[in-house]
Amino acid sequence: MDSVTKRYPDGTVAVDRLSLEIPDRAITVLVGPSGCGKTTTLRMINRMVEPSEGSILLDGQDIRRQPVNTLRRSMGYVIQNAGLFQHRTILDNVATVPRLLGWSKQKARARAAELMERVGLDPALAKRYPYQLSGGQQQRVGVARALAADPPVLLMDEPFSAVDPIVRKGLQDELLRIQQELGKTIVFVTHDIDEAIKLGTKVAVLRTGGRLAQFAPPAELLSAPADSFVEDFLGADRGIRRLSFFPSAGLRLETGPVVPIDADAERLASRATADWLLVTDADGRPLGWSEPERLTAGSVDRDRLLPYGRPFVPGTDSLRAALDGAVLSPTGWAVAVDGEGHAVGVVSQQAIGEAIRAAHDRAAERAEVNAG
Numbered sequence: 001m002d003s004v005t006k007r008y009p010d011g012t013v014a015v016d017r018l019s020l021e022i023p024d025r026a027i028t029v030l031v032g033p034s035g036c037g038k039t040t041t042l043r044m045i046n047r048m049v050e051p052s053e054g055s056i057l058l059d060g061q062d063i064r065r066q067p068v069n070t071l072r073r074s075m076g077y078v079i080q081n082a083g084l085f086q087h088r089t090i091l092d093n094v095a096t097v098p099r100l101l102g103w104s105k106q107k108a109r110a111r112a113a114e115l116m117e118r119v120g121l122d123p124a125l126a127k128r129y130p131y132q133l134s135g136g137q138q139q140r141v142g143v144a145r146a147l148a149a150d151p152p153v154l155l156m157d158e159p160f161s162a163v164d165p166i167v168r169k170g171l172q173d174e175l176l177r178i179q180q181e182l183g184k185t186i187v188f189v190t191h192d193i194d195e196a197i198k199l200g201t202k203v204a205v206l207r208t209g210g211r212l213a214q215f216a217p218p219a220e221l222l223s224a225p226a227d228s229f230v231e232d233f234l235g236a237d238r239g240i241r242r243l244s245f246f247p248s249a250g251l252r253l254e255t256g257p258v259v260p261i262d263a264d265a266e267r268l269a270s271r272a273t274a275d276w277l278l279v280t281d282a283d284g285r286p287l288g289w290s291e292p293e294r295l296t297a298g299s300v301d302r303d304r305l306l307p308y309g310r311p312f313v314p315g316t317d318s319l320r321a322a323l324d325g326a327v328l329s330p331t332g333w334a335v336a337v338d339g340e341g342h343a344v345g346v347v348s349q350q351a352i353g354e355a356i357r358a359a360h361d362r363a364a365e366r367a368e369v370n371a372g
């Protein structure tokens, strides 16, 4: 988008000289307070709204140079409440665009069935009508329908705003998975900054009057908000939230304090100087914490073990998850597990603190290199 302005006939300037280079095969989120011009911006991309000034290029071509129908076919469009056709079955809703493109009924329906599966919808829902689905299911149908003709671009306008937080999280996770699998170029509008940070490869923060406040990857927004508007919009706990972008893979795990419930007396004695021991079952899954002197070989009282909090998976989870595990643990040590839930070590709050400082230093160095 090159210096795009939209002035509505009544004089309202909804978007003001907006320039954005939207990356290919990534999720770009437009976020900002109500009325800041997000929807107007999105609709200018598929020409539901025409800019007053400036130009929009798609793969280097001015979008005004191709017929509007051709343009829209290359762009799936998903809106809040899904906007499904109420008198058509779910399968036929999803098959709408392929049918418009002249596919046979059979081929269009086969494609629709495939997409229902891709967005996590039970095939048994295919014959139902939209009113017979939950809000979250309808939203999935909306995504499937937008993907049906395999458009390279997806435009999504607050698609998950009308569902409860748990369903919303599921839809967000699904979108990230679909994006990874299909590599679509997605432009996603939301007023929810947490959603923007979770989904965005890059996030454009707009301020009222349709002006761009900052356009950056989420980790950079959190570490270096451009001004007080962006900082206020990001809200509290910026530092903690930023830890989600730091991997936990490099944490120094200690295995010494991990002992199986059937450990013999000799093994327990060798661990007697530790502050805390993490007791696991015979398979290596954590059971709880104990002070070493409370443990006697062969007769561990499981009820007297302290809860071990929320374990994290090194390499998969972030430093935020590791810190959370340590903060929730009564011993101040976080428990690390593998993908199957077997304990692979423990790590102290202090070690996590050191890893956080090191990650900050590395990020600052990278930012310096990029700036230089």
Ligand SMILES: Nc1ncnc2c1ncn2[C@@H]1O[C@H](COP(=O)(O)OP(=O)(O)OP(=O)(O)O)[C@@H](O)[C@H]1O
Pocket (backbone or CB within 6 Å): 008, 009, 010, 012, 013, 014, 032, 033, 034, 035, 036, 037, 038, 039, 040, 041, 191
């Ligand atoms: N057809 C129109 N005619 C006049 N003004 C309009 C029109 N459509 C939108 N506006 C105004 O343009 C501004 C931007 O609206 P837009 O819907 O793009 O904002 P938004 O950021 O998507 O808002 P929200 O988060 O509340 O949906 C608002 O002040 C709105 O009132």
